Amino acid sequence: MANFRAGRIKQEIQREVNDILAKRVKDPRVANVNITDVEITGDLQQATIYYSTLSELASDREKTQQGLDKATGLVRKELGTRLSLYKTPELFFKRDESVAYGSKIDELIRKMHEDQKK
Secondary structure, three states, X not given: OHHHHHHHHHXXXXXXXXXXXXXXXXXXXXOOOEEEEEEEOOOOOEEEEEEEOOOOOHHHHXXXXXXXXXXXXXXXXXXXXXXXXXXXXXEEXXXXXXXXXXXXXXXXXXXXXXXXXX
């Protein structure tokens, strides 16, 4: 029962945070952020929100993280009004490295195929 609820809350948080970032946060640093996953603690007190961006530049990644850190309060407040939870979890934004890792693997496979053709 608790796992079902946690799963449902994860999905709601992911959907709502994507919506809040797109519609409510005016910071250009978070304009192209996509929420890829959410992890919540068993007691629903903390939520780690994983995100990806199109840019792989370290400077852009840093700016995006700063923008998200600055927007955390607004995002949490908005979530509190949208979700029917007793207490809104504390939010932490973390870059989803698996997306970049997957892209790197795709690139290596593509290069390998090109080398085989030569």
